[in-house]
Amino acid sequence: MLLLPRVRREKHYRGFNPLNKDFSDEELRQRYRFGRESIEFIANELRADLERNTRKRTALSVEEQVMIALRFYGSGSQLQVVGDTMGYDKSTVSRVVRDVTDALHAYLSSFVG
Template identity: 40%
Template sequence: MAAVILQRYRERRLLRRNRIFRDRTHPFDVFDDDVIFAKFRFRRQEILAITDDISVDILLSKRMGSLTPLLQVLITLRYFASGSFQDVCGELIGVDQSTVSRTVTRVTDVLLRQ
């Protein structure tokens, strides 16, 4: 009996999917200043200033695949600027709706405390 359970555990371990890291597009690399202002309602320098002010409070971790403070601010500003659904805002950067929800909540809380 124990041998069967051990064999099933080994089989399941072999069937695990590898983590997939999505290639996120960075809006600062892709868009020019006019498009950034149209999509986020702030200028490039203003976005960088906001990020500098709150980056310590929203830094999650340094693990691979985590969102940088700049991307978190961009996701939040895009959500506020567009008034659209979270999944639509996340598609611009390549993150899921649940990530947008957590990010907007976190950044908004930090901004309100400032």
């Protein structure tokens, strides 16, 4: 009997970074309640707290994490709905929202007097 090597299917990840898409500033505001410059500002402020020290190709960028949290905050939707809309698992959305919320809370005194 001849056994052929098992061929693995290529993995396809559903998540994407809308900042890299051709969304206009208005489309970003409709989805995330912030424009491109504001999202980039928030991501840069939180970069030290949110950046992952990993080589995994699937690691979320700081911008992706911020946008997932903003989508959750701005939509009032459930974690599952945000995850389905943006292409992430509910557990990923939950972790990201927690991490971004904690990072924002740490910077609260810098922006609110």
